[in-house]
Amino acid sequence: MKVKQGEVVKTALLIGILVSLPKTIYLYNGIMEGNLDFSMSWVADFLYRYLFFFCFSWSVIQLNANIDYDGLKWPPFVKWILILIINIILLLAVVKVIKLFYPLINGRVLDSHEEGWVNFTFINLSIVLFFIARLLRVSTDKQESRIENEQLKQQNLENELAALKNQVDPHFLFNSLNSLSSLIRENEKATQFVNKLSYMYRYILQSGETNLVTVKDELKFLRSYIFLMETRYRDRIQIEVDVADDFLDRMVPPLALQSLVENSVKHNEISSTNPLTVKVYSNGESLFVENPIRSRSTLAEGMGTGLYNLKKRYSLLLKNEVIVTNDNETFKVELPLNQPA
Secondary structure, X not given: OOOXXXXXXXXXHHHHHHHHHHHHHHHHHHHXXXXXXXXXXXXXXXXXXXXXXXXXXXXXXXXXXOOOHHHOXXXXXXXXXXXXXXXXXXXXXXXXXXXXXXXXXXXXXXXXXXXXXXXXXXXXXXXXXXXXXXXXXXXXXXXXXXXXXHHHHHHHHHHXXXXXXXXXXXXXXXXXHHHHHHHOOOOHHHHHHHHHHHHHHHHHHXXXXXXOEEHHHHHHHHHHHHHHHHHHHHHXXXXXXXXXXXXXXXXXXXXXXXXXXXXXXXXXXXXXXXXXXXXXXXXXXXXXXXXXXXXXXXXXXXXXXXXXXXXXXXXXXXXXXXXXEEOOOEEEEEEEOOOOO
């Protein structure tokens, strides 16, 4: 988020007025005491100086508050040296221009005393403007952070509301699953299914208490979900996971991979004639979930809401964008794990 131009312009106008105030008072006193005659040359001189004060103030604030130096992948001290050099060049250029065009406006050159005053004023003004610009930048960043926090709170409230609508007493469910597990203890496949389901429900409850989890934890949860889906659909579904070990300590929103795989299951036909293959893999600096498009004849309930929710959480938490590719044959979702430029 950039500092609004209205704020930049108002600050530049105010700085121009304040810096011009001593000269204005001097002219006023001189005219009132009869030492100076009011003439258009004084007006032109005042307007000329004020114009440069305003333009210089606007340029310095714009340069130090709205230029994205963070996008440069350089060490911090190199960035500060660059900022310092740019500010010095701007200062020298403005001082040079004001001296160059002064005779054209006022019909005379600046004397040595006036030149010294111009140099002194613009050097000090440059320093003051630099700190004002940084304060505006910090204020804008804090405002942006507050907005993002409010959006995240709103998203969490929506998630909590959705959870409340489908709420079941966790203790009741876990006790029921344990009871079921004891009843089917001799059936290894059924026992494993219940244990996986119990683990998934526990993970979902715990995920509400944190915004980000490791890819390792997310994959462990995903494999439990895959077991349930393969038990349900048998050879009609195949979910392949190939994520490099380098990604295991990266962070993602909880249920990110599972929700994408679930979307593939919900929105595509799964049958013996059209088995579904879902691939979860890493490539470059991203995780991918892709599947061939085998659209159902009827749309699944809630189509698109899960992906929208994930995009919103991803943007707020990781400052990055979920990339969706649909070429009518393959549906692919990319979760970038690198820091955005």
